[in-house]
Amino acid sequence: MTVTTRAPEGGAAQASGFGNHWRERLEMLLGFGRSSGADLVEVFLERTDQLSVLAEQDTITSVSPAFGVGAGIRVFRGSHDGFVSTNDLTQAGLQAALEQALGMLGLEPIARPGDAFSGLETLRDHALSKADWLQRCPELHEATGRLLDGTARLERHGRHLQVRRGSYSRNWQEVLVAASDGTFARDIRLHQSLGLNVLAADGDHRASLGRRYGTSDRPDDLREWDAEASALDVCQSVGTMLYADYVEAGQMPAVLANRFGGVIFHEACGHLLETTQLERGTTPFAEMVGQPIAHESLTAIDEGLTGGAFGSMSIDDEGMEPQRTVLIENGILRRFLSDRAGEQRTGHPRTGSGRRQSHSFAAASRMRNTFIAAGPHSPEALIASIDRGLYCKSMGGGSVGPTGQFNFAVEEGFLIENGTLTKPVKGATLIGEAKEVMPRISMCANDLELAAGFCGSVSGSIFVTVGQPHVKVDSITVGGR
Amino acid sequence: MSSANTLDAANLRDRLERLASGHGISRWDLGASCSSDTSVQVDRGEAKQMKAAQRSAITVRVWNGDDLVGISSTSDLSDQGLARALSVARDASAFGNADDTPAFSPLATAPLQELDQPLHEPQNILRLLETLKEAERQLLSRHRSIGTVPYNGLAQRSSERIYLNSNGACRQQLQTTASLYLYARAEEAGRKPRSAGAVRLAYGATELDITGCIDEAAERTISHLDYAPIQTGHYTCVFSPEAFLDLIGAFSSLFNARAVLDGVSLSNRESLGQSLACPFFNLHDNGLHPGNIGASSFDGEGTPTQRLALVEGGVLKNFLHSEATARRFGVAPTGHAGMGAKVSVGPDYFEIGPTGSGGPELAGQSGLDHLKHQGPLVLIDSLSALHAGVKASQGSFSLPFDGWLINRGERVSIEAATVAGDIRTVLKALIGFEGPAKVTPDGVCPYVWVDGLSITGEA
Structure with missing residues (x-):
């Protein structure tokens, strides 16, 4: 079973991903912005795929996947700028956002002839070697298993633990940045983090404590997590602080x-x-x-x-x-x-x-x-x-x-x-x-x-x-x- | 509200029913929202940033054949986006928690109280800019030491939210809101910079109390120019309405059934009916209060928002509930749920005040007036870093604050200090309330006097 939220074939804008096939659309937008009087126009496109999982005691209590798309368009004129964001990545949606940003700076959105924009540079594609990162991340049954192993180790090593929590989050992001100075670059980022939190209570004494671990760009991060060392660290610390x-x-x-x-x-x-x-x-x-x-x-x-x-x-x-x-x-x-x-x-x-x-x-x-x-x-x-x-x-x-x-x-x-x-x-x-x-x-x-x-x-x-x-x-x- | 950024509840329901049926899903619910925002910031007479955003989002929950719940969220409201959201939620439902499965709220179709929330057309962003420039100019002119207003913003929002479920519930709410904040920085030669600010909310930019915001930001900033360190020790403290509401909000797990069930609240099931505070202390949660700009008429599960007694006469009366927690406690949902595989619970808008008028039993000590007090007395105007300095599950707090030391009728700003204590002790050490309750963006509360709190200063 997996809830890796991969895009379906033939879906909407987000299904196609970003890359060189966006060049023409982006150049049209950037050229339009420049010819309307902007000093610089920048477009930031984003696709995300996120997953968060919570384990409490010995039960998975929350699995929350999310995915989305969006764009941020920024227009500079002198030292001023206008910024518009939208979830609408259609050409009409992006054009409307650009025109709104131009209007913020008092610029009339009109395509005038001229050579104010000479096109995007060759795509600097940092994502090429990262295309399979999302697929290489642990599937949900593996992620939940690792978390439950962590909370079980807390139980094994801790004393007076009233609450044991393990949390995992995975944030995958694909970005494409294009600007009228020629900037054209793509990347895929992957951030994963793990947390262990406990609440200890003994009579009137209470202590809560947690540790969070995180890495970027390492699909195997959760697999390589040393749950035993983490649980020992947390339990030792909360045991010390309980009577402080x-x-x-x-x-x-x-x-x-x-x-x-x-x-x-x-x-x-x-x-x-x-x-x-x-x-x-x-x-x-x-x-x-x-x-x-x-x-x-x-x-x-x-x-x-x-x-x-x-x-x-x-x-x-x-x-x-x-x-x-x-x-x-x-x-x-x-x-x-x-x-x-x-x-x-x-x-x-x-x-x-x-x-x-x-x-x-x-x-x-x-x-x-x-x-x-x-x-x-x-x-x-x-x-x-x-x-x-x-x-x-x-x-x-x-x-x-x-x-x-x-x-x-x-x-x-x-x-x-x-x-x-x-x-x-x-x-x-x-x-x-x-x-x-x-x-x-x-x-x-x-x-x-x-x-x-x-x-x-x-x-x-x-x-x-x-x-x-x-x-x-x-x-x-x-x-x- | 821009017609390009609205939700069509009937259309959304039709599409979801069709798509859910295609996925073999018969039981589902959905929360959807969309909004259009514009905002401006300025810096010494110039535009610093102008922003606009069109946002849309849905969260869908599905119940599988084993009655387990899965959830997913997306910003993609196309058919493809909805289909994918349903598919992902169905897959996630295999990991639903059999011990704590949410259900539809029994009140998801109950009548809603109509809110008086006028809808305003958005102003042109360049008009907002001019308004904020003028507000900044006026604030800068109030005192020679006010050199900048480093944090400022004027924003407006048009939003819509929907709750639908496969049993026919359909909730929809349209809103417009606007906000203004001005946070000034003042510095006098040879002295440290000082800062303070003010916030105003309204249903539209034209309704904002801009003059009041400027006056308050100026008065508060200027009042901190003459500062001195405070000696570390224990002091009688007076919390401003805003500061006390912040403190109670940081410990709202005391009243939260979800936190009680999770074992992270200082309260437990047996706490209901027990004394929590002084007998003259009342606390209600009332999301419907007219001062609650942007109030929701229903929660994430479609349950109507309501006024709920949490503490009356110092005694804990009720907890805030979602559908699932209410079922566990054998009561009705209270309209405080979010939406999720594990549904969160949270307060809306606190009303704090005396149990009644009259003697100290019902109202605490009478005639309190911090301006006339001979002191020493610490007036806590605002608390900082609540995310870092509050241990809600332990009851303890240690928080930086802005405020004044009042001694023999004189008021001197405190240079830098923290206030520390235990919320249970604070609630038992209340001396009384001062003056009428103030309506703030976070709730309604008078000044609150507390005996013997620990203050750490740099003297």
Whole structure:
């Protein structure tokens, strides 16, 4: 049995897929837009096929397949742009969307003679080697079996578990990007993620905890998942946190563990290095390229190239191949992440970072795989350097506000007393401002690891990787009881 | 509503019946929606982004021969799209949960309450742009320190939703809505930037209270310019209506039958009839409240929306239900269901207030006025990061907030702080309500006084 939602033969627009056979239609649209007075026209076509499965205790409780098509058309004139999205991929539907976008900029949709558009370049087809990815993903009976195996292992290894959940999601996406500067590129993306979540309860003590794992472009990801290691990890952590006391609030030094600890950099600093924030005037780093913004021990990178990482891609959502972008080098700000509009409005060159959740969002400069580079220290050395502080073994979610103030929850924490980890603590929230905290990241360990996550911002929720080695923050505000 | 983007319920039913029959499917239901949106954003007098979207989507559920349910969703409303959706849903039904199978709501054909929701023609997007530019200009002119309005938007939507099932249920609702948000950023020399904002909703762009939105955004932003750090400690706190509604919303699993059955709620079956809060605390869910702009007259299963008592006199009275959870509890569905293989349940619009007028038993402490209080008192204006700082299944929260410290009649903005506590303790530690209930986009609530919450500051 399979619910892989493959297109039927001879179906509607989505059945044919995207490729060179779209060239003529797209060139007509792009030429029409240019001759109507647009500086640049971009068309983003998308087909999706998604599946999510939920297992609770020892039962599959939800199987939710979905599929769809859509287009996003963006028209630029000067520094302004208009964007229209639609589910209607007929020529009439796309033409109507284009005319609506032109009208937003005060352009009259008239085909005038001229040579404003010289045609699309040869299709850069990154999807050719990926045509069978969807078919190679596990069929539903295999996916459900793997999830139930995971929740069974939770039962085996956990104590006082009131709820055991396993979740799997598969997002397949085919995109075709065409623009009047000649850009013509196609790609297929595959993102799969797995989650294990538990709620433990013993009398008045309760603890809930989860882990999520994710990869891109690996059809066999679910088959290769180490369910035993994941279940052991979750059960050990929730068992520790079940009887934890609430953390005492205050200012203190902290060590943030590797992998998902990188969310602090993502939230506190990464967002402020997107040209989207420059355009809004909401980053304190606007005029600081070439100047120190962090401790000299800190180097930070954003890239879209690491094989299998959640934020990797062959092209961004504006058809550009991604780069490895050094954001901060030994504390000095080097680059901003930029998309097409960001380059136009701020002058920062594009970095292959134009990303969007789907066709219904205009692309914006967004992070991909973002991490702090490894340093020279051992993780133990960071902990040993603190008399009294907080060790954040795993982080929950977080956010950054329009003034650069960030916050994020500590899911699993321990007190550091006299250079060693002592009792577990819960209920901690780290708050601060990037400009103040970045210079306080004084030590980086040698154990860089990455973790998959989702980032919600101006162009929707996208797949990203955060990462870091263990890092020490000399002083940070810890909210608690 | 654009004629090019509407749903024809009768046509959809005919096509689905024909296609379902061809697939050997006799029992099905469907939720469909379509919408046309336009929105604008501006940046210092210039258009920042202008957007429009035409969306359509359906979710179809089918029951197989073993009475198991499968589901699928698509944006493709063509015959091919519907056929594929039915086929995929039928395949998925092989993995339906035999222990918790949804059925049609017994109320899916019950009469609906008519809502007073006037339909407005959409404005031209260039008109929206000019309106927002003018609103931004006015807000920027309110104070020399307000340099930008980094988050702003004026949007309008025409939408339609349908619920159909193979037993003949047919629900349909048309709506138009509009929204305006202005979030200003102010900065004075040598001091940190501060920000605050305001939101307005209406049934059409011409009905939006733009002046009120500008006034509120300006007043709130300016009020945070004079800030100071707060000493960490325990304080009496006053929640603004918006902040308290956000807090209760984050813990709505307390009232959610789905969460109770799943074991992730702090409540259980035996909690009904038990004391949850102070005896003067009332909480209702009322999606039909006139302040609920964009209210739905029926839920994802076609059940009529209704006003439901959740807590009366501090006692837990009812849970929110879907058809399936209601069946498990032996009650009627309450109109709070989504649509899915496993149907979600959620609140619509909270009404919070005292049990009655009179003494503290029914209304809490009387005469509360945070502006005249000698303090120290923390006024919590808005909460942030609820997605990260709330552990609903544990009852705990630790949340950043914007607010003021009130001391001897003086009000000083708090630089940066978090408030932490346990929702069960909060509901038992209520001191009382202040002033009349305020109608907000998320519900109706007065100011709420709570004793002894933990505040962490940077002092």
